[in-house]
Amino acid sequence: GQKESPRLKSKIVDTPNESGGTGKMNRLKQFVDYANKVYGLREFAMGYRDSRVNPEYSPAIIIALVVASIAARVGSLYQIERMGKSGELDRFMHTRKKPSADTLGRWVAGADYDEFRSHNGDVIQIARRNKVHVCGTICEWRVTALDGTETFCT
Numbered sequence: 001g002q003k004e005s006p007r008l009k010s011k012i013v014d015t016p017n018e019s020g021g022t023g024k025m026n027r028l029k030q031f032v033d034y035a036n037k038v039y040g041l042r043e044f045a046m047g048y049r050d051s052r053v054n055p056e057y058s059p060a061i062i063i064a065l066v067v068a069s070i071a072a073r074v075g076s077l078y079q080i081e082r083m084g085k086s087g088e089l090d091r092f093m094h095t096r097k098k099p100s101a102d103t104l105g106r107w108v109a110g111a112d113y114d115e116f117r118s119h120n121g122d123v124i125q126i127a128r129r130n131k132v133h134v135c136g137t138i139c140e141w142r143v144t145a146l147d148g149t150e151t152f153c154t
Contacts, residue, residue, distance in 0.1 A: 031071050032064075039126055041067065044119045050112060057099050062107050065099070068092060077101035077108075 035041040045060040069080050083089050084098025099107075 028068060028072055032068060035067070038130070039123045040119075044115075048115055050107070050110070052107075056097075057095075057103070057107075059107075061093060061095070062099065062104065065089070065093065066104065066108070077104045080104060 032041070036043075042060075045063040048059045048063060050059050065080065074080055074083070078101045080089075081098070081101040081104075084093070089098055
């Protein structure tokens with residue numbers, strides 16, 4: 001079979017299933033399902049529009065790929081590209097060809113962040129209402145570092 005990266009493999013753990021036995025439970029899938037249900041991630045991604053004409057990949061696919069990569073602690077856009085070439089992303093993206101690091105970088109650099117800021121405000125409001133981050137915060141703010149802050153694509 002194909003080798004999986006240690007980062008994605010570590011997100012798959014043995015957990016009890018309904019019958020009492022253990023089975024493979026994809027923790028990343030659980031996270032994405034939770035984000036879709038509670039925070040409306042899927043609805044946001046499906047409704048997001050960008051300025052590209054006839055794009056090869058929809059914004060929803062790229063948003064989902066970037067969010068899943070952050071959640072799985074994938075180190076770089078190039079690592080995402082390598083994972084696509086090796087087949088590791090096949091269960092997340094049902095397209096034959098996966099986006100390159102350059103494609104992802106150009107999309108991230110050219111995205112309309114006003115829509116993201118608005119949705120982020122909704123996410124924060126829901127998280128506060130649900131008391132998600134009572135402990136482990138800085139002045140009630142959860143801090144996350146995102147690689148890719150340069151003004152050029154890498």
